[in-house]
Amino acid sequence: MNVVSIFTFALKRATAERRMLVLLYVINVIVAAVLALAFRSVLISGFGFTMATSELMQGLNFNTFQEFMLKHGAEVGVIFSQIGWYALLYIIINTLLAGGILATLREKETRFTVREFFAGCVTYFFRFFRLFLLFGILLILLAVIWMVVLGALFSAVTAGGSSEVPYIVWTVVTVILFFVPLMVLLVIADYAKVGTVLSNTHAMVRAAWRSAKFVFRNFLKVMSLQLLMLLVPIALFIIYVWLDLSIGMTTVTTILVMFVIQQIFILTRVWTRVFFFSGELELYSALQPRR
């Protein structure tokens, strides 16, 4: 199978798992809704019976926003400070869910059931959790090394400059140079999970090592597929931004319409996760036959 046929297959495969997608979407909504409702309470108590809220319908009225933040910034700060913890919780939840997703995708002929999905989750959770810790450490190491190296490079290039242009160009270059290895690392982490599910290994360091070897041996194919698949969420995001700018949220109706569009977009983001796993699973199976 070539990269394009794997891409096409993954599109169909991910889309076919509608019940799993709904389940994953519902989990996303539940986790996010808790904090969103707390945010809503702050808004309600903060604005009370003022008419200043009507100023917010046409856009973010700076006066109203600033005065609200002056009075209720502390409460909003508490809500925002929780986002990091929520993200961590969601990472752990997704470490759990990844097992279910991959187990479901592996069994092409079997019909999706919630029970078997969660059975897959439980089967791989502790193995994936170890992978998460391993790659978490690698991620931190990468960030530290890269920041030191790129920081030194950045300072050397921009020191004593006579124009801000090199400064801006090198900022962009530095960010790109950070994201490329980050992406490779995340791809290796994904293939380590895929390899674990396909070979049912319990040795996670070895799984990670094997995954790294797989990625680098098939670098062109792996990254081609990754970049090709990445085009889909980018296209979806562009469509969303276009819709948001075209429709806006200035009336009750448009708020409702945009809410529906936003939730469809979130569903596509959930689908993207399944889509990536599906493609990676297929490529891994094609290039590294199961032992």
Place this chain on the structure above:
Amino acid sequence: MNSTTNLFRCLLGLIVSVGSIEARQVTFKDPLSPRIANYAISVKLDAEKKMISGKEKLTWRNTSKDAIRELQFHLYLNAFKNTETTFMKESGGRSRDIGMPEGGWGWIDVTSMRTADGENLTPRIEFIHPDDDNEKDQTVFRVPLTKPVLPGRTIEVDIEFRALLPRIFARTGYYQNYFFVSQWFPKIGVYESAGQRYATKGQWNCHQYHATGEFYADYGTYDVDMTVPKDYVVGATGVLQRVQDNSDGTKTVFHRAEDVHDFAWTASASFVDMTEQWRHVKIRVLMQPQRVHQAQRYFQAAKATLEYFDKHVGQYPYPNLTIVDPAYGGFGSGGMEYPTLITAGSFWGLGPELKFAELVTEHEFGHQYWYGMVGNNEFEEAWLDEGINSYYEVRIMNETYGDRTSVADLPGFQIGDLENSRMSYTSMRNPKICPVFTNSWEFKQGGYGNLVYQKAAIFMTTLDRLIGRAVMDTVMKTYFNRWKFKHPCSRDFIDVVNEIVPKYHGDRFGKDLNWFFDQVLYGTDVCDYELTRIRNIEIQKPIGVFDRNGKKVTAASRRDTTGSRLFESSVVASRLGEVKMPTSVLVHFDNGEEVWESWDGQSRWVEFKYRRPEKIVWAKVDPDTVLTIDINWMNNSCTTEPAGAPIWKYTVKFLFWLQNILQLAAMIG
């Protein structure tokens, strides 16, 4: 030396001097100002050593009735001499969030000082510290005179000086081949006679260089020639007279400025020189090469501002304006005003959505009026230039670029200049920290910018909305025409307000508006009006036993069988702050009818009662947002039917972005 040679030299000297007089263009046939302090300066820049050396002839006229027995001078560059100067102690080596570069010291020495009679004043130079006890500060000196300068007489002083320019972080200095030279020459203070501003007796007003606040000087003429490397482009206060190429790889640029109170110049090998014309004014922009594409923004902002001031305040009399785009690394020189020359600020890649370049151009140009032509004492009453100028900045920016978009116009995020000013004041942790009317260097606990610029701008906007734009324009035109090329104080401005406003409004605001300035300029209290409560109580039929025509009648039902309903409704508005302003309350009923109520704003609270078939739906205190000085607009309104949609809108937005963040995090899981 023989007599023929001497004669030849005399003739040559005569030809040269006549030539230079002929070459000198007079800008104003009749002087616009009293021309008290007049300078002729020759300065040479050593671009390698970052030093300047100069010869200065000061011609100073005593316009007071006092015999002047000493002169006082500023040596501003000594503010950068070491860690012990008043400026460095106050600022901690930071100015507008830019830190002093390591080793970037600067200083100035007077190497010689003589009167025209040849009397050597140099040994008598004595540093003084009129504002603090800092004996290490060398930014002001006095020099006693053996022969006093009598009233109406003039003294000529020849001064030689040399200076090391600091690395730019606060207005002046150098960065690589960019030189911005301001506050650079020995400059005489202002002698204030008894009765001038707040002086009770004749005295010098000559303050040290401080971390906050700016300057004060007398008007005069400046004939300045600047010798710089040949490939440098020079921009300076005043009008270019001529350029002379020298044999040593340098050139000398001659400038003359009339009826100004300061002189600044810049030189750089990198400047891209661009010019455009607005009526009689030649606008010159000296751009950094990487930002040439931003130059039009400066031109457009400058033209819009010239147009606005010309229409609403008075004519800009000078024939030119130079806008300097500071070098990267020299941003500390940006956003500063000098007569006929301003420094702005732009950044490569920064689009017109963020209107910093426009805002700073507008603001610094506005200073040509408030500081340049109306020459208040910036050390002592900075609000008269910064506050009034910021008020005009709000007006011009909002009228040119939109009320809600004049500072930032990004998708989903917009800020207008009035909002920006209000935020700066209302977000202060303690807006009562200091009155606006405070010596600039005495804002010891901060708040100089928030109060002197922004609070003043918003109380001026409040005044504008109270008395009306047309009356405000009359006030400002009168103030400008009466005080241009003079040194007014706050009292002089208030006197103009008190003279003009009653002519148009009678006693609507009382016999004068001192009450206004007492609160917002001299006081520290805050203004905060609140719409506290709306109440609608349906008037019901009484029930119980009643005596009617000698009989006991029992009424059991409160329901009115006629079907008509009547409400006893009320609105309570409160004054939470100590500042008292006249205002109004708008009450809206459920049939769409609206009632305007006037309130003098004096009492702690006021209640308006109604007995009508309609219920009150909402009410607003200060419905036209006249009181921009009110620190909280959110509590100015109240409704019985709060709109749920905006709350849902932002809840939905928050939910969506949170869901996205979670999905992004899921990539790691």
